[in-house]
Amino acid sequence: MDGRGKLLKSKQQADVFGRVRKAHQTEVAEDYVELIADLIAAQGEARAADLAARLGVSHATVTNTVQRLIGAGLVESRPYRSIFLTDAGKRLARVVRERHLIVRDFLVVIGVDAETAENDAEGIEHHVSKETLEAFVRMLRKSTSEG
Amino acid sequence: MDGRGKLLKSKQQADVFGRVRKAHQTEVAEDYVELIADLIAAQGEARAADLAARLGVSHATVTNTVQRLIGAGLVESRPYRSIFLTDAGKRLARVVRERHLIVRDFLVVIGVDAETAENDAEGIEHHVSKETLEAFVRMLRKSTSEG
């Protein structure tokens, strides 16, 4: 016999893994713009030191990444000054923040405690397709109308 | 006024991001051992070329990563021969495969189509805590008893 298990076709599986790798490439950018937007909303400005403390990385790492995000057109900053989002950065931040909240609230609705939901949402958010996000929203609405 | 939004405490948020980074460090190892186990189950052996085709990376990348996994005690291989799992690798593969199926089936149960569920599960699986996985299992059981 050949084929004791049911494997996907090779190319199809390669596409799956490729999608995950692509999601990871945009992940850092998404987390940065979301955090920058949150800091500006809560404190009026986003400083590199705040980002470093909240991301749990060194300030040198933040400097490097911010340079890359400037190159990507998401962020603006002048030397020794705080960090701003471009229009593209603001748009991305809005989408990412919305998605983050949906994923987190969805986890709470299915019975995960708030802190764990926050933890898991931070990673899961980057791997949720439009379609899966819509399924999450349906569950959220159902729970609200039942609640 | 100060604090227009509700931010997590800095250290707590740093822990959240740190957990995601740690998950990403183990992610490649998890995907490899799962795939190696699947190939052995379906085809009797796992060749580097199969891994490369199914992961959508070059065979040189597979060689590099397999060397790292040998160093980590998850995989065994002799030059020019196929790839085997150590006992530790087999144990990890079993856990990872189980988790993968739960995530995928859960997505289907909440209304995501099978192909999208497979796509999203490949990324989400690495960010699902024990507690969230248990919530997924509860939903799966509920749907089975309702079905």
Place this chain on the structure above:
DNA sequence: CACAAAATTTAACCTAGGCTACATCTTTTA
């Protein structure tokens, strides 16, 4: 059994994203 094809290894290179140590600029405060 020789030789062509296929698979694997090796080498040299790249980017992202981490780090530490040190230099420089800005802000606070004595």
Place this chain on the structure above:
DNA sequence: TAAAAGATGTAGCCTAGGTTAAATTTTGTG
């Protein structure tokens, strides 16, 4: 207002995970 403290930038280093190209080994076939 000058020195100390704090924030930011710069330099040099590291690992993971990618790539292509060339060398080598194994495998399959006439």
